[in-house]
Amino acid sequence: MALAMHMSDGLVSPQTALVFGVIAAIGLAIAASRARSDLDDRTAPMAGLVTAFVFAVQMINFPILPGASGHLLGGAIVAILVGPWVGSICIAIVLVVQALLFADGGLTALGTSIVNMAFLGVFTAYGVALVLRRFARRSRAGLLVTAFVAALLNVVVASLGFVLQYAVGGAGEVGLGTVFALMVGLHTLIGVGEGVITAATIGAVAATRPDLVYLLRGSRPPVEVRGRRTEGAPS
Known part of the structure; x- marks a missing residue:
């Protein structure tokens, strides 16, 4: 079994793939409807940039253990x-393009990958960020810690989604306990790396244009960035 978040064809039963495909389609329809209220002259260009960035960095694998990356x-x-909402669409676009053009993840299993990464991962990350938002708005260090924790938990929860799907309709020969240990264990390590990259990326954007950071909009009091006080943009 490949140790990758992009689920391959045949790893779960056709019925399971179909069910999660329908869930993904419904979720994307809801996301598209809700995203309209978030798209403005700041969010729309940023959505394109982050989609391109995520697509590029997902093509780069880094070693975790021998034989696993x-x-x-x-x-x-x-x-x-x-x-x-916009973020879930961004990740879904990346997954569709990767599956269609680069065979990264199976087409029949595309719905499972979208559920795991575009919904479970994104909404876990945002939920964590919301809980820590007051801390993130206080200082640059608080924002970086928030980004790191959100990224780490996003990866772990997405890997648990993979395990759940395998438990529901796994078609592989590997036992569920082994899948759980490998997926969650390895993706916890991956999550640490993702946390560092995410914190660096969010920190770089906030250092120059904090008004482009969705989480910081409407900040009260102002966010401290590199020693100057910058008012958060209104919601």
């Missing part, structure tokens, strides 16, 4: 920069 999922980056 991982890549950035991007859930926390999109959630913090453009919000969960």
